[in-house]
Amino acid sequence: MGTPIIIQLKGVEKTLGGQPVLRGVDLAIPKGAITTIIGPSGEGKSVLLKHIIGLMRPDRGQVLIDGVNIAQIHGRELNQIRKKFSMLFQSAALFDSMDVFDNVAFPLREKRLVSDSDIQRYVPEMLERVGLGKMGHKFPAELSGGMKKRAGLARALVMGPEIILFDEPTTGLDPLMAHAIHDLILAMHKTFGFTGIMVSHEIPRIFPISDWVAMLKNGKILAMERSEEFQRLSDPLVREFISVPNAMATT
């Protein structure tokens, strides 16, 4: 591929509740790009994402982050690796006991990396970037789905992570809002240059914002190609999955 690899999964297997979900996933994520993992619902895309950040551990196989197998490490070592990461959750996972400002400031305050006056300056700036300029005092319960995602994205960006994981960032949003969130992710990627890994089934919308696309099917990676080439793949399973929404979008 030419580009350096930042995350590599080797033969990752996971069984949940007696059901095999991942059956030997091999995946290499290029650095600095946006890679989108697509696949039918219930195929374990979110499970795969949770393995990458160590929220779940594989039954078998390796998850290498910059060459370190996080399936084998715990506690402090794992937290060291996690400092490279942020994650935007499907539900945004904002802390509902805090307002938006405190949510975004939370990682900075917890890690005590910056002074309070810097937080007062930096957090509104970040909220402005994601389009929540005047929303700092609102509580998550008062926000719409799209605004929650924006706030979640601000919180994910605030520590300046190398890698951001997006778990279905547009699920539950109307098409306009989904489009806006995709644009926002793309804009932030241009600004901050993180490695993005996105799980989504928003076809065809994900193609223009992704550099790479991988498809998870039957617990394995069926194909991984550059976004343009992926759309031309002739594999019947891929075609079936990506052509239905395409056809629907054109009609």
Next chain:
Amino acid sequence: MNVIQGIGARVVAQIEEMGAMLLFLLRSFGWLFQPPFRLFQIIKQMHFVGFKSTFVVVLTALFTGMVLALQGYYSLRKFGSEGLLGSAVALSMIRELGPVLASLMVTARAGSAMTAEIGIMRITEQIDALETMAINSLHYLITPKMVASLISVPLLVALFDVVGIGGGYLVGVNLLGVSGGSYWSSIESAVEWRDVYGGILKSISFGIIISWVCCYKGYFTKMSAEGLGKATTESVVLASVLILVWDYFLTSVLL
């Protein structure tokens, strides 16, 4: 064979859960000695577990003391020893009813809320969010709750004892005509330090049981609204039963 397998599987599952609970307790307490110490979180939790439980504790204590005096008076009168009413009320309050009833009230009020709060955080991925920020969720969420209830429950129990004895005075002296002097002097002569000490020891261990069980059940909630409801019920039932069982064993050791 299937029946035996079924029994075996259940026994193994129970033992596994007990082990998981114990590890949860040890880990949460282990984090107590690691910085940052999150004093603000502890105070916030003490406000919730302690201060906000005072009303219900005072109310139950008052009526417990009153009914104890009522019952005690009629029993003691049979032997013509109404003068001992104070000591009867005070000893049962301090040794038994204070720690047990106050803890049960805290379980119902604060324990169930703990389970629900942590359970919702689990279901809405807020606990996962903490972990992805390289913040240990036990350290951030559970340890402050355990410390808070470890401090608050003994204080609430002390309050319960005092109000209960006052309630006993109200009924015994003002209503039933026992002499006020003998009520207090019988308390003074009968209650020893080891009675008080036993009560404190009980209340500390009940404080641990409440936060331990209720936090554990919330932390490992099944990912559904039904699961959360079940976890809340289970935590209140299990904590209450454990308090009563542990109370028996502790009493038998302390006597």
